[in-house]
Amino acid sequence: MKNLHLLRPRQRSQKGNRKYIGVMLQQVKQEENLRLSNASPKHSSTLMTVDGQCSDQRENLSAVEEKLQTNHSLKEGPLRTPILNDSSNNQLVSEEISLKSTDGLAVGGSSASVPASCSSSMPDFSRIKGEICLDNQTVRELQETFRATFGRETTVKDKLWLKRRIAMGLTNSCDVSTTTFTIKDNVLVRTKAKDTQSVMEICKNTSQTNEMVYDSCKDVATIPAVKVGDQQVLFCKRLRKPEVDNECKEDVCTEQSASKRVRKPTKRYIEELSESDTRECAGRCESSTKHSGNGHFSPKSIISPVCVFSTDETALITRQDSFGGSGVQVPYVSRMRRGRPRENFMSIMQQYHPNGMGMSVDVAKSALGARISQQDNETGEKNWKDRATPKHNQQQMVAKTEPEKENVVKCIDEPETVYFDNIDSGDNSDCNLTSPTSKYGVRRKHHRAWTLSEVIKLVEGVSKYGAGRWSEIKKVAFASYAYRTSVDLKDKWRNLLRASFAQGSNDKGMRNSRKHGSMPIPAPILLRVRQLAEKDSGGTPDLSSSKFIGCSGRSVLDSRSGYL
DNA sequence: TTTAGGG
DNA sequence: CCCTAAA
Numbered sequence: 319m320k321n322l323h324l325l326r327p328r329q330r331s332q333k334g335n336r337k338y339i340g341v342m343l344q345q346v347k348q349e350e351n352l353r354l355s356n357a358s359p360k361h362s363s364t365l366m367t368v369d370g371q372c373s374d375q376r377e378n379l380s381a382v383e384e385k386l387q388t389n390h391s392l393k394e395g396p397l398r399t400p401i402l403n404d405s406s407n408n409q410l411v412s413e414e415i416s417l418k419s420t421d422g423l424a425v426g427g428s429s430a431s432v433p434a435s436c437s438s439s440m441p442d443f444s445r446i447k448g449e450i451c452l453d454n455q456t457v458r459e460l461q462e463t464f465r466a467t468f469g470r471e472t473t474v475k476d477k478l479w480l481k482r483r484i485a486m487g488l489t490n491s492c493d494v495s496t497t498t499f500t501i502k503d504n505v506l507v508r509t510k511a512k513d514t515q516s517v518m519e520i521c522k523n524t525s526q527t528n529e530m531v532y533d534s535c536k537d538v539a540t541i542p543a544v545k546v547g548d549q550q551v552l553f554c555k556r557l558r559k560p561e562v563d564n565e566c567k568e569d570v571c572t573e574q575s576a577s578k579r580v581r582k583p584t585k586r587y588i589e590e591l592s593e594s595d596t597r598e599c600a601g602r603c604e605s606s607t608k609h610s611g612n613g614h615f616s617p618k619s620i621i622s623p624v625c626v627f628s629t630d631e632t633a634l635i636t637r638q639d640s641f642g643g644s645g646v647q648v649p650y651v652s653r654m655r656r657g658r659p660r661e662n663f664m665s666i667m668q669q670y671h672p673n674g675m676g677m678s679v680d681v682a683k684s685a686l687g688a689r690i691s692q693q694d695n696e697t698g699e700k701n702w703k704d705r706a707t708p709k710h711n712q713q714q715m716v717a718k719t720e721p722e723k724e725n726v727v728k729c730i731d732e733p734e735t736v737y738f739d740n741i742d743s744g745d746n747s748d749c750n751l752t753s754p755t756s757k758y759g760v761r762r763k764h765h766r767a768w769t770l771s772e773v774i775k776l777v778e779g780v781s782k783y784g785a786g787r788w789s790e791i792k793k794v795a796f797a798s799y800a801y802r803t804s805v806d807l808k809d810k811w812r813n814l815l816r817a818s819f820a821q822g823s824n825d826k827g828m829r830n831s832r833k834h835g836s837m838p839i840p841a842p843i844l845l846r847v848r849q850l851a852e853k854d855s856g857g858t859p860d861l862s863s864s865k866f867i868g869c870s871g872r873s874v875l876d877s878r879s880g881y882l
Numbered sequence: 883t884t885t886a887g888g889g
Numbered sequence: 890c891c892c893t894a895a896a
Contacts, residue, residue: 765890789884804884809890812887 766801768810770840776807777814777843780850785811815851818844 455463460480464472467483474480768776779791788804788811796802821844 786885805886805892806890808885808887 770843772796772799772802773810773814773839773843776810777846777850779807780811781846785850811847814839814844814847818847818851821845821848 455477457475457477457480460477461472461474464474464480464483472480472483474483775795776791779795783790783794786808788807792802792804792807796807817839821841
């Protein structure tokens with residue numbers, strides 16, 4: 319008792335504990351050996367040897383019991399591993415299979431909460447009476463014993479297997495606590511139910527720590543424990559899962575497998591899993607094993623992707639997210655977008671949150687306003703307000719504004735550019751932003767292909783105002799193109815410059831390097847771009863500009879008309 | 883806001 | 890095309 323108390327963790331440091339246990343184990347080993355060599359028969363307790371001779375080792379037991387009662391339980395604790403012959407493992411495997419197929423009753427299929435051995439039919443331990451030596455039993459008797467033990471029939475004829483199963487079943491059965499059998503020192507012993515029960519009860523409540531187990535079992539007559547190597551494995555650990563299915567698997571394995579029992583994942587493990595789970599894009603849902611766990615997390619916490627269709631009929635995977643304080647569906651791909659929301663964010667917003675727009679008007683305006691084709695700010699503002707009304711969705715707006723835009727374009731542009739602009743209006747519609755166009759293939763989200771007319775306008779604008787006066791050019795030449803910002807002009811000009819110089823250095827190379835699908839820019843325009851660039855970097859804008867117009871203006875027009 | 887330049 | 894630093 320004293321010793322055992324010393325084992326309590328709270329009274330000793332972990333380190334000390336381990337050390338102490340080691341010493342104890344040594345002693346146990348020694349005494350065990352001693353005891354085995356001195357065993358002498360004489361006792362009245364009912365016992366049943368599992369593997370060994372029928373000779374009784376009652377002396378053994380009584381001695382042990384005595385010692386247990388005299389507070390030397392740990393030292394004297396019978397920790398000997400039951401000798402279970404594993405030579406027929408292979409055979410056992412096949413037997414297991416046959417077992418499953420033939421008499422596979424409510425073994426694994428039954429609900430986990432109700433162990434098979436308890437649910438289908440109760441084991442009848444009263445059938446096991448008196449002194450039984452499994453070794454001497456015939457197969458039939460063994461089967462009977464099996465039935466008594468597990469409460470079900472078996473067709474297995476392998477004696478060894480039956481013996482093992484019976485032994486283990488008796489040891490591990492959930493009903494052991496109510497029976498009077500327990501395994502002790504390689505012997506199946508009929509003991510006082512009370513003691514066994516207490517063992518089981520204690521073990522049930524025992525944590526993984528061996529100290530506790532020792533402690534718990536200290537004053538119990540029989541200790542169903544197995545020593546595997548230096549590890550102590552208590553049979554009572556098996557109480558949780560007496561299912562035959564599980565036992566079968568373990569049968570095949572060595573006894574060490576008992577120490578490798580499946581453990582409930584630690585909290586930490588679960589947390590890590592869920593953490594990574596949350597990080598994962600729910601789109602590629604991981605195997606359900608993670609979720610199947612312990613029901614630790616409510617299903618609601620699992621992100622459920624929602625499939626929506628935006629105006630351009632592109633399927634978007636969205637998830638609930640808080641944007642600007644309001645929970646809205648945002649596309650999965652663009653989580654945590656740095657800048658302002660994409661333009662068609664508004665369409666999604668309006669489709670799914672027509673009334674609740676938690677985002678600032680400013681953001682919304684910049685998002686939507688950019689897509690509005692308008693002649694002036696007033697129209698734009700009007701359009702914006704119009705669109706912002708909750709009931710309107712994107713399609714309606716587009717349909718409404720499309721003709722407007724066309725009119726605008728036609729009114730403003732010179733006759734020769736109307737053609738291009740009409741094409742523009744055709745594929746500039748909002749619906750085409752992300753969808754494949756007939757002409758140029760898939761476009762990026764915010765991309766509007768530069769049409770030739772736009773390019774020409776840009777070039778002319780640059781020639782008139784000079785590169786860098788983007789806002790000026792935008793105001794004059796691109797007033798009707800709300801979607802072309804001054805930055806866009808600048809970017810396009812940059813591209814044009816690149817293209818023009820590329821062409822200048824190597825015409826053929828340029829042609830080849832040009833991306834497929836993008837509209838080729840006529841060489842004359844590129845030439846003019848280069849000249850403008852040179853003029854810009856050079857000196858007198860006016861002079862070179864006029865010179866340029868005189869020289870190549872015509873060719874540009876010619877080429878353009880040629881493209882018309 | 884606009885421009886210039888990097889990404 | 891987007892973003893941002895400067896001006």
